[in-house]
Amino acid sequence: MTIKNKLRIGISFLFLLAIICCGLSIYYLNRLSDDEKNILKDNYVSVQYTKYICVAIDASPGVLSRQQIKVIEKNLYAEEHDITEPGEGELAAALRSKFEALKKITADNAVASGLHADIRQLSYGIMQLNMTAIERKYAAATISSNNATLMMAFVGSFLFLVAFSFVVNFPGYIANPIKELTESIKEVSKRNYHQQLNFKSNDEFGELGQAFNTMTTKLDEYEHSNLASILFEKKRIETIINSMHDAIIGLDDKSFIIFANEVACTLIGIPEKHLTGRSAPEISQENDLLRNLMVNDQHKMKIFADGRESYYTKEVLEVKNDDKVIGKVIILKNITEFQQLDDAKTNFIATISHELKTPISSIKMSLKLLEDDRIGAVNPEQRQLLENIEEDARRLLQITGELLDMAQVETGKLQLNFGKTHPLNIVDYAVKALKTTAEQKQVIINVQCDQGLPDVQADLDKTTWVLINLLSNAIKYSHEKSVVDLVVKIYKADEIEFSVQDHGRGIDQRYLSRIFDRYFKVPGATTEQTGTGLGLAIAKDFIEAQAGKIGVESEIGEGSRFYFTLKRFGN
Numbered sequence: 001m002t003i004k005n006k007l008r009i010g011i012s013f014l015f016l017l018a019i020i021c022c023g024l025s026i027y028y029l030n031r032l033s034d035d036e037k038n039i040l041k042d043n044y045v046s047v048q049y050t051k052y053i054c055v056a057i058d059a060s061p062g063v064l065s066r067q068q069i070k071v072i073e074k075n076l077y078a079e080e081h082d083i084t085e086p087g088e089g090e091l092a093a094a095l096r097s098k099f100e101a102l103k104k105i106t107a108d109n110a111v112a113s114g115l116h117a118d119i120r121q122l123s124y125g126i127m128q129l130n131m132t133a134i135e136r137k138y139a140a141a142t143i144s145s146n147n148a149t150l151m152m153a154f155v156g157s158f159l160f161l162v163a164f165s166f167v168v169n170f171p172g173y174i175a176n177p178i179k180e181l182t183e184s185i186k187e188v189s190k191r192n193y194h195q196q197l198n199f200k201s202n203d204e205f206g207e208l209g210q211a212f213n214t215m216t217t218k219l220d221e222y223e224h225s226n227l228a229s230i231l232f233e234k235k236r237i238e239t240i241i242n243s244m245h246d247a248i249i250g251l252d253d254k255s256f257i258i259f260a261n262e263v264a265c266t267l268i269g270i271p272e273k274h275l276t277g278r279s280a281p282e283i284s285q286e287n288d289l290l291r292n293l294m295v296n297d298q299h300k301m302k303i304f305a306d307g308r309e310s311y312y313t314k315e316v317l318e319v320k321n322d323d324k325v326i327g328k329v330i331i332l333k334n335i336t337e338f339q340q341l342d343d344a345k346t347n348f349i350a351t352i353s354h355e356l357k358t359p360i361s362s363i364k365m366s367l368k369l370l371e372d373d374r375i376g377a378v379n380p381e382q383r384q385l386l387e388n389i390e391e392d393a394r395r396l397l398q399i400t401g402e403l404l405d406m407a408q409v410e411t412g413k414l415q416l417n418f419g420k421t422h423p424l425n426i427v428d429y430a431v432k433a434l435k436t437t438a439e440q441k442q443v444i445i446n447v448q449c450d451q452g453l454p455d456v457q458a459d460l461d462k463t464t465w466v467l468i469n470l471l472s473n474a475i476k477y478s479h480e481k482s483v484v485d486l487v488v489k490i491y492k493a494d495e496i497e498f499s500v501q502d503h504g505r506g507i508d509q510r511y512l513s514r515i516f517d518r519y520f521k522v523p524g525a526t527t528e529q530t531g532t533g534l535g536l537a538i539a540k541d542f543i544e545a546q547a548g549k550i551g552v553e554s555e556i557g558e559g560s561r562f563y564f565t566l567k568r569f570g571n
Helices: 003-059 065-079 088-104 110-189 204-243 262-268 281-286 288-295 336-371 378-413 422-432 435-442 461-478 534-545
Strands: 249-251 257-260 300-305 308-323 324-334 417-423 444-449 456-461 483-492 494-503 550-555 559-569
Touching: 003 065, 003 110, 065 262, 065 378, 088 110, 088 378, 110 204, 110 262, 204 378, 249 262, 257 262, 262 308, 262 324, 300 435, 300 461, 308 435, 378 417, 422 435, 422 444, 422 456, 422 461, 422 483, 435 461, 435 483, 456 559, 461 559, 534 559
Parallel strands: 444 483
Antiparallel strands: 249 257, 249 324, 300 308, 308 324, 417 456, 483 494, 494 559, 550 559
């Protein structure tokens, strides 16, 4: 039988008990009501009739008046039609006889007095007969009421016990299997696959128990059949991770450490058994390195380990399952050797650049002397050679200057002299420095810089260098007899924007993301247009060191717009 049908039967049983109880109550109440009606109908009205007859007889002891006759006739007639007790008919007939005789008497005499007494006596007899019947019937009704009370108490107690037993036991029939199933599911969640349910019923619970037992059996078989291979794969992965020279830490979605290889444990300074299974934020409260790994977003880190300083790059990989992040892996790659090579390269470039500036300056001085007629006259061919040498020396001096600036940035020795200055000062210096270059190419620099702009907080020399670099590039990439727009305006409430717009051929969108990379050159540029590829990279470092931003907007055929922002003075 199904649970649904059992529930129907149980509810129907309770409903049936309620109907039985109500039916018995109605039955006994009707019996008591019938007994009461019988008493009132059969006996009480007869008492009333005889009472009225007696009152009418006693109203006048002699000859009956017309009103007395009317009252007695009415009640006597009613009594004759309400004969219910044995002997009551004979008394009523005698009463009728005496009444008829009394009506015929026309004068007061002893006979009339005797008939009055007889009528009164017969009326009392009928009244006494009905009163006795009332007492008898009342006693019978009392017995019926007592019997009904006992019966209802017995039936009610029986029905209460049955209903109580049903209420106590039937919910357990539903709840106990569910409770047992819940406990078994909790055990299965703990990988205890030996759980079995013993539901012996042939309903849905029985089918559920069989399905659950089949499931746990299959899970147990799967667990044991794959446990060895899983352990082997786990051991193999751990071996691979521990053999890597990079520090690797695995975290779950709640930032608990799942694994950490030997390199990571060495750097953190905590054995693996004290790391795995613990909360990373909790450990980081007592471990500086782990705290930096958890909260620091920088990718390059300097760590003191094994008695020396080492350099690492941090990489965070998210572990996803159906687009849901279920953990992450932190990888620290040791780049100490590369950092040392980079430092050596930077020092070499700085040294060479610094050493080259002196001889190049001497070459330029010698060229100035050779160009002086007081030293001696030169022919046109020699003058052309001198001009070529001067141009090459100028380019060499520019390159060495850029290399020195880049070396300062890379070594962290970049020094900024912040001060208060008006944007127009930066613009004037830059425009004057490139006036000759612009005139040679017949390029007009259109300056839009309002005198009412607020002052900026900046390093005047380095900011002017950046603007000169942007203007120089704009002039290079502009057509002859074109215009370069230099616009200075309020960008935000606390920032001023400098922008340089040329109308050259523009830059392909695929190169915009790399335009500020070191040594990057836009493909397709002419020899006169290309440089070392360091100018924009240095400009980016100079501006960002002043808490500003630099960027570019360009489209092929529409020219390019380079811009940077500086903070207003006092912000």
